Amino acid sequence: MEILVLNGIVNGLVVGGVYALIGMSLTLLYGVLRVVNFAHGEMVIGGSFLAYVLFHAAGIPPLLALPVAAVSFFALGYVAYYLLIPRLARSDDPESMSFLMMYGVSIALAALMLLLFEADSRSIDYTFNPISMKIGPVYVSTARVVALAITIVVSAAVGLFLFATLPGKALRAAIMNREAIQIMGVDIVRLSAFAFALATGLAGITGVLVALVFPAFNAFSGPEYSIIGFIVIVLGGLGNPIGALLAGVAYGLVEQLATVFLPQALAQIVGFGLLVAVILFRNAGFMRWRVGR
Amino acid sequence: MATATPSSRTADRERADRIYFTLAALLGGIVIVYFACVPLLGGNLAFHFYLMLWITMASGFNVSSGFSGYMPFGYVAFYGVGAFTTAILVKKVGMPVLATLPLAGLAGLILALLFAPTLRLSGIYFAIVSLALAAICRLVITNMPETITGGSFGLQLGSHAEPVLSFYVMMVVMLVALGTILWLSRSRLGKALRAVRDDAEAADMMGINIARVRLQGWLIAAFFPAVCGGVEAWYTNVVDTETAFNTLITAKTVIYAVAGGLGTVTGPVVGAIAMVWLDELIWRRFPLLNLLILGLATVLLVLFLPRGIVGTVLRWRPGWRRFVP
Numbered sequence: 001m002e003i004l005v006l007n008g009i010v011n012g013l014v015v016g017g018v019y020a021l022i023g024m025s026l027t028l029l030y031g032v033l034r035v036v037n038f039a040h041g042e043m044v045i046g047g048s049f050l051a052y053v054l055f056h057a058a059g060i061p062p063l064l065a066l067p068v069a070a071v072s073f074f075a076l077g078y079v080a081y082y083l084l085i086p087r088l089a090r091s092d093d094p095e096s097m098s099f100l101m102m103y104g105v106s107i108a109l110a111a112l113m114l115l116l117f118e119a120d121s122r123s124i125d126y127t128f129n130p131i132s133m134k135i136g137p138v139y140v141s142t143a144r145v146v147a148l149a150i151t152i153v154v155s156a157a158v159g160l161f162l163f164a165t166l167p168g169k170a171l172r173a174a175i176m177n178r179e180a181i182q183i184m185g186v187d188i189v190r191l192s193a194f195a196f197a198l199a200t201g202l203a204g205i206t207g208v209l210v211a212l213v214f215p216a217f218n219a220f221s222g223p224e225y226s227i228i229g230f231i232v233i234v235l236g237g238l239g240n241p242i243g244a245l246l247a248g249v250a251y252g253l254v255e256q257l258a259t260v261f262l263p264q265a266l267a268q269i270v271g272f273g274l275l276v277a278v279i280l281f282r283n284a285g286f287m288r289w290r291v292g293r
Numbered sequence: 294m295a296t297a298t299p300s301s302r303t304a305d306r307e308r309a310d311r312i313y314f315t316l317a318a319l320l321g322g323i324v325i326v327y328f329a330c331v332p333l334l335g336g337n338l339a340f341h342f343y344l345m346l347w348i349t350m351a352s353g354f355n356v357s358s359g360f361s362g363y364m365p366f367g368y369v370a371f372y373g374v375g376a377f378t379t380a381i382l383v384k385k386v387g388m389p390v391l392a393t394l395p396l397a398g399l400a401g402l403i404l405a406l407l408f409a410p411t412l413r414l415s416g417i418y419f420a421i422v423s424l425a426l427a428a429i430c431r432l433v434i435t436n437m438p439e440t441i442t443g444g445s446f447g448l449q450l451g452s453h454a455e456p457v458l459s460f461y462v463m464m465v466v467m468l469v470a471l472g473t474i475l476w477l478s479r480s481r482l483g484k485a486l487r488a489v490r491d492d493a494e495a496a497d498m499m500g501i502n503i504a505r506v507r508l509q510g511w512l513i514a515a516f517f518p519a520v521c522g523g524v525e526a527w528y529t530n531v532v533d534t535e536t537a538f539n540t541l542i543t544a545k546t547v548i549y550a551v552a553g554g555l556g557t558v559t560g561p562v563v564g565a566i567a568m569v570w571l572d573e574l575i576w577r578r579f580p581l582l583n584l585l586i587l588g589l590a591t592v593l594l595v596l597f598l599p600r601g602i603v604g605t606v607l608r609w610r611p612g613w614r615r616f617v618p
Contacts, residue, residue, distance in 0.1 A: 036417050084592070091599035095417055096364050100547060103366070104591025107544060111584035223540065227428065230421045265436045272425040272432070279422050280410060 007138045008257040014144045016252020017151030018209050022225055023232030023244035024158060025202035031175030031239030032195040033085060034095055038102040040229050041222030042109035043200055047073060047207015048122075048217045049113060055124050062126055062208055066150065069204035077200025081193040106222060113219035121216035143212045154205060155245055162241060171195055175239045231275040309615040317475055317618040320559065321468075328464050332457045342460050342528060344569045345467045346521050350542075351550035351561035352470050353517035358547075359555030360483060361510040362490035363412070366420045367427025368546055370408075371401040371515045373537040375522030377434055380448040380532040381441060390453050394462070394523045401519020404430075405512050412507050431538035447533025450526065459528040466524060470517045474558050475618060477513065486510045487556075518546075548591050554601025558618040563602050 022044060029037050037043075050072070051065040060068070084101065091097045128142035135145075162168040173181045174191055182188050210217060210225070232251055236243030251271070258267035331341045350372070357363045375397035382393040411422050434442055442448065477483040485506045488496040497503055526532045545568075553564020571590075576583050594601075600608055607614050 036421075084596070087596045091595070096420065097595050097599055099364070099366070099417060099420055100551065101592055101595040103544060103547070104588045104595065106588070107541075107591065108585055108588025111582075111588055115581060115585065227425065230424075234418075234421065263436075265432055269429055269432050272429045275425045276411075276422050276429075279414060279418050 003137060004260050005257070006136065008260040009253065010135060010138055010140050011144070012253035012256035013249065014140075014148045014151075014213055014252070015256055016249035017148050017155070018206060018213055018248075019228055019232050019252045020155060020245045020248025021151060021202060021206045021209070022229040023236060023248040024155065024241050025199040025206070026229040027233040027236065027239055027241055027244040028171065028175075028195055028202075029199040030233065031241075032171060032178075033098075033192050035085065035088075035098040035196075036095070036102065036230075037199070038099055038226055039106035039109055039222070040102075040199075040203055041224060041226035042106045042113070043073070043203035043222075044207045044210055044225050045113065045217055045219070045222045046109065047204035048211040049117060049207075050204065051208040051211045052117075052122050052124055055126055062124060062212055063146070066205055066208050069208050070201045073204030074197045074201035077197035078193055080200065081196035085192065085196065086189070106226070110219050110222055117219060119218060119220070121218040123216040124211050147209045147212045150205075150209060154202070158202070158241070159245075167191075167194070171198075172241075227275075228271070231271060234275060235278055312616045313618060316616060317558070320618070321471065324471075324562075325464075325468065328467075329461075332460055338456055338460055340569075340573060342456075342463055344565065345463045346525060347545065347549055347565040347569050348562050349463075349467045349470045349517050349521050350546040351553065351565045352467075352474050352558075353514050353521075354546045354550045355555055355561045356474060356477065356510055357514035358550065359557070359560070360477065360486045360490065361507060361514070362415075363511070364420045364547075365423040365514070366543060366547070367423035367425070367430075368518060369538055369540060369542040370423075370427040370430045371404060371518040372522040372525075372542055373427075373434070373534070374400050374404050374430060375519030376526040376532045376537040377442060377448075377522075378519070379523035379526045380443075380450060383450050383453060383527075384443075384448050385441065390450070390527050391462070394466075394520055394527075397523030398516045398520040401515045401517075401522075402512055404519070405515030408515075409508055409511065412504075412511060427538065427540075427543070431534055434538070435534045443533070445533070445535075447531055447535075447537075450530045450532075453527065454530045456528065459524060463521075463524045463528070466517070466520050471558065471562070473513060473517075478558050478618065482506065482509055544587070544591075548587070548594065550601075552590075552594055552598070552601055554604030554607070557603050557607070560601055560603040567602065 022040065026037055026040050029035055029040075047069045050069050051062050054060040054065045054068060055062060084105070088094055088098055088101060126143075128146060130142060132139045132141045133145055160168075162172055170181065170186050170191055171194075173184075174186070174188065174195070178188065181191075228251070232248045233244050235251065236245070236247035251274075254274070255267060255271055258270050262270065328341060328345060330336070332338060350368075354365070354368055357365055357368075378397040378400040379390065379393045382388045382396060383390055408423075408426055411419060411426070414422060435445075477486075485496065485501045486509075488499065488501060489503050489506055493503055496506075522537065526537075549565040549568045550561040551564065552568050553562065554560035568590075572583070572587070575586050579586070598605060603617070607617060
């Protein structure tokens, strides 16, 4: 039992790291753009498929796929921003409409991946040498350890960027007050495009990690990750990257430990229930949603 | 018009009302005659059955999103629960199918009451919670004992298939839904719902019981998809969690309603007719691209026609607002 719990903690950290990256990119998007990216899960899975193609068609190992995914998704994000977002501001209710639009994007991306890769679940047959490592009394696959290390590096880099560089500070300022930062002379359109591209680039990186950490993925795995992303950003407070980081790790730990004690399906229900409870009870208090008595 | 006296203004309004109701009756008549003729003249039963189903679903969604301002992205929960209610009652209790349909609607109402606390949320929080609740419903039903819900194989209703009868039942459900929404759009409740949507505090000041009005709108929006689920279970004779809780059902409902335009009675009807027809056309030509085009259509719709077909026409000709149901 003790071993199982320890195992749950280690796996929780690994999985939680992936969730934290998803949450950080989602929350940046929401914070800067007020866009709720329902297609985020599909972007992540797109990264997994990219790693899959690079490995099986060109023999490029997943670790080298990371920079490829980051750069290509970053560029795609720039293009997608100018295609999708500026027009959105013209509708009556941009926030709900953004959700609907990204819902459409998510369907389209899932369909595209279905056309390219069919409905079968895929996995990358890449193995590290040695296959697993012994950490204390538990064995963990090397892929997971590597993924955890990458997660830590990437999230540290994002944190450093957000808190120690001028563009990063501009992003955080835009999250706090979108109007004031324009008065300070920041080009909000360029900044938003950058935020969108950054979030997509992070999604690409996360996708490669998903391919390393989880046993398999397919064209329809996206919504699962989107919903987990929503849970994480709500738990961490919308628009708060550090909150998302902590909430992602916490959620991963809870999920993995729940599977130790509960059946798999029940553990999932616990996750969704957690989301509902947090939104209903916590936010009603301090974020002052319009309470209809 | 500017110098209209009170009496001529009343006459003007009466004239507008007359046009409104004539138009509503005319459109309703056309719809009834058209659909009633489909089985008689040997038309495409399945296509028209699903057309009516989507009209009903989109109209129900409109009550929540167009009238009350809530976007339930987990709308499929009501549909799925309705489908399973009918299937379980027919298969395990042995009730006649027709008798189970009101109970399917009742199940939708009960679910709506359970979800009622979420009405205090707004905007994107409501949408996300609704999505999560639908996922919970699917997981709960999937994990129920196989003797009740049939597990992953689902439930077969057996020898209860009556395509033509279920077609006409679907037609009755659609007409009841359209009638309800026509009534709602002119009723005190409908006006109160719109007032609460636009400015809850002002509506509160005017003496509207916000919580009650919202709940009533929510119950109407939940009833019809649940009945639709029941009728569809009867029509296809099989229910399983994969199809009954498929998020595509929510997606299509939302897209069709938005395509027509939220907030009017005719909007979702026009949207459903246009999009189901388009869907069928695409499906026949490029079966593989269907899903991709559905997604792209949604994006284009939001970007270029956010008010929908009817909404755009009404924006272009605001004077018609008084005449168009």
